[in-house]
Amino acid sequence: MPIPKGTLVSELSTAEDQRASSAPETRPAEVRLPAEPRLTDKFGRSITDLRVSVTDRCNYKCVYCRTGNEGPQYTELPIEDYLRMVRVFVSLGIEKVRLTGGEPLLRHGLVDMVRELAKMRTAYLPDGTPTDAGHPLDIALTTNGHLLESLATPLKEAGLSRVTVSMDAVDPETFAAITRVPRSFDRVLAGVRKAEEVGLGPVKVNCVLLHGFNDHEIEQFAEFSRSEGVIVRFIEFMPLEEDRSWRPETVVRMDELVARLNAYRPLVELPQHTASETARRFTFDDGVGEIGIIAPVSRPFCGHCSRVRLTSDGKIRTCLFSQSDHDLYGEMLRGGTDADLRAYVRKIVMRKEARHHIGEPGFEKPSRNMVHIGG
Numbered sequence: 001m002p003i004p005k006g007t008l009v010s011e012l013s014t015a016e017d018q019r020a021s022s023a024p025e026t027r028p029a030e031v032r033l034p035a036e037p038r039l040t041d042k043f044g045r046s047i048t049d050l051r052v053s054v055t056d057r058c059n060y061k062c063v064y065c066r067t068g069n070e071g072p073q074y075t076e077l078p079i080e081d082y083l084r085m086v087r088v089f090v091s092l093g094i095e096k097v098r099l100t101g102g103e104p105l106l107r108h109g110l111v112d113m114v115r116e117l118a119k120m121r122t123a124y125l126p127d128g129t130p131t132d133a134g135h136p137l138d139i140a141l142t143t144n145g146h147l148l149e150s151l152a153t154p155l156k157e158a159g160l161s162r163v164t165v166s167m168d169a170v171d172p173e174t175f176a177a178i179t180r181v182p183r184s185f186d187r188v189l190a191g192v193r194k195a196e197e198v199g200l201g202p203v204k205v206n207c208v209l210l211h212g213f214n215d216h217e218i219e220q221f222a223e224f225s226r227s228e229g230v231i232v233r234f235i236e237f238m239p240l241e242e243d244r245s246w247r248p249e250t251v252v253r254m255d256e257l258v259a260r261l262n263a264y265r266p267l268v269e270l271p272q273h274t275a276s277e278t279a280r281r282f283t284f285d286d287g288v289g290e291i292g293i294i295a296p297v298s299r300p301f302c303g304h305c306s307r308v309r310l311t312s313d314g315k316i317r318t319c320l321f322s323q324s325d326h327d328l329y330g331e332m333l334r335g336g337t338d339a340d341l342r343a344y345v346r347k348i349v350m351r352k353e354a355r356h357h358i359g360e361p362g363f364e365k366p367s368r369n370m371v372h373i374g375g
Helices: 009-022 079-091 110-117 148-158 172-179 184-198 213-227 254-265 326-333 339-350
Strands: 049-053 096-101 138-141 161-167 204-209 230-237 267-270 278-284 290-294 307-310 315-317
Touching: 079 110, 079 138, 079 307, 079 326, 079 339, 096 110, 110 138, 110 148, 148 161, 148 184, 148 307, 161 184, 172 184, 204 213, 204 307, 213 230, 213 254, 254 267, 254 278, 254 290, 267 339, 326 339
Parallel strands: 049 096, 049 307, 096 138, 138 161, 161 204, 204 230, 230 290
Antiparallel strands: 267 278, 278 290, 307 315
């Protein structure tokens, strides 16, 4: 039966996970050959990337993200239910699955979920031709890194492809002030290094920059990329925080960032991997280190967007800045077959927005905050 909104995660998670882990596997892990064209929106964009939030919980309270007063607001589902929804998406053309939260490493059963995802195969060739001999999914994970050191090896062995760590300072005191967790920097650094060691690299380190807060560390992050062998990605601050304090003047924009980095050491731009890639990529003149800049505020990249999101309570979101959710899990609970779910996904993706409207007159902030959507 449906789970009432507001049900505490602590009341539900253990029992649901036990039910999911004890239930016999009734559906094949592989994705069946499709008979329909791959998933596209009304603008002709192929939808190949799925972000799945597996929990609304987080063990950090980063000041640009959370107020520090609100806890989880949305429920978690059994792992098997996430897997069924992912299978539906993969049968429609999804090739990349990114697990997010909240903090996904808090979720019991995550390693088992990765293991099941690793059994799935893509249903289309890159040109959109259906195939019964697809490739393994690209399985990624975004984490704050606090628990990564102990979980990197089992996740890699289960089939995780790569990891991104959110890390908004390289100075331990600044880092603790941002996360509001004492001595957190050393835990995250150990997690980054362990992930590199076990083959989950090159690790991407995401940093959200804010004027007057952590923008003094731009050059230190550049040095961090060069010394640790990680890809540092700077992200413009977006209006997705809980306390709704976003202001345009807080954003460290791409032009300013490029100028600062060039003053540190000359940049050389790198080619994009794909048209839908969100980051502009750079290295330095000696080829050591890599910097990515994700600039949704000053340089929107909506025209090539290939992403759709699934929240921890089973809602589809077609854009980070959507004003509504679409209840895929509700369709499951009402007894929808996989064919029904595929039809529902197609219908919702056709409503995907052309672009966001950050900074424009009349812009409305989304109906959920970032932590309740999934990155």
